[in-house]
Amino acid sequence: MDHIKHQKKNRIITRVNEITTEGGLPKTGQTMIYQMGDDGYYQMGYPIGGGQRFIDNGDGTVIDTATGLMWVKDPQAAGLGMTMYWYDAINACENLIYAGHDDWRMPNINELMSLVDHSRYDPAWDTMFFAYPPDTWTPFWSSTVCAPWPDGAWCLYPYDGYKTSWGIPWDMCYVRPVRGGQS
Amino acid sequence: MAKVTVEYKDGKKIVTLPSGEKREHTKESLTSAKDMFLRRRDKLNEQIALIDDDIKKIG
Numbered sequence: 001m002d003h004i005k006h007q008k009k010n011r012i013i014t015r016v017n018e019i020t021t022e023g024g025l026p027k028t029g030q031t032m033i034y035q036m037g038d039d040g041y042y043q044m045g046y047p048i049g050g051g052q053r054f055i056d057n058g059d060g061t062v063i064d065t066a067t068g069l070m071w072v073k074d075p076q077a078a079g080l081g082m083t084m085y086w087y088d089a090i091n092a093c094e095n096l097i098y099a100g101h102d103d104w105r106m107p108n109i110n111e112l113m114s115l116v117d118h119s120r121y122d123p124a125w126d127t128m129f130f131a132y133p134p135d136t137w138t139p140f141w142s143s144t145v146c147a148p149w150p151d152g153a154w155c156l157y158p159y160d161g162y163k164t165s166w167g168i169p170w171d172m173c174y175v176r177p178v179r180g181g182q183s
Numbered sequence: 184m185a186k187v188t189v190e191y192k193d194g195k196k197i198v199t200l201p202s203g204e205k206r207e208h209t210k211e212s213l214t215s216a217k218d219m220f221l222r223r224r225d226k227l228n229e230q231i232a233l234i235d236d237d238i239k240k241i242g
Binding site: 085087088091148149150151168169 | 185187189198200201206208215216219220
């Protein structure tokens with residue numbers, strides 16, 4: 001029993017070390033302090049010490065060092081600049097061959113939300129790394145279905161990073177393919 | 184375009200996904216989803232009213 005507890009403790013220590021050295025939850029982007037103890041006060045998250053988070057690979061892709069995910073910088077450049085139904089968006093990502101990779105997929109809602117910079121709006125992400133969307137009031141699809149309303153999938157407004165649910169069979173949204181991540 | 188078909192029978196909404204998989208929605212599950220949207224709308228209306236009030240006071 002003690003042996004199992006020891007193993008578990010070691011696994012936790014290893015994981016905490018991985019998170020602190022290789023990343024974990026990303027910073028929100030807020031730097032303004034409105035109240036001591038708020039997000040701007042602590043600025044918790046990765047990268048630690050205000051280092052560079054995103055790496056532009058120069059081939060139309062961007063690496064997020066907080067999550068390890070690779071993103072398409074500009075979906076329009078990858079031929080996915082138009083709004084699509086949810087199923088078509090999934091298929092478009094699955095069939096995408098871009099920047100020498102063929103394992104693109106539609107991001108889940110946690111992955112999509114990890115790109116949101118809460119210090120920005122219209123759009124709520126860093127446009128140095130992620131292209132300005134054609135319209136900030138049309139959401140980006142995630143691959144995650146809305147549990148309380150399975151006719152809808154979770155999606156995100158580029159304007160402010162607001163998470164909402166749009167109808168799978170009848171709504172059309174943008175998509176930003178992603179690759180990598182843990183399974 | 185991937186096609187989703189919808190039919191209403193046996194007191195349920197039956198959605199057939201492009202994969203052929205069927206998903207059933209009962210009146211209760213749809214009412215609960217409606218309630219979720221109504222609550223969201225209520226909060227949005229409340230926030231819009233507060234902003235309207237500010238705009239009115241600014242003149």
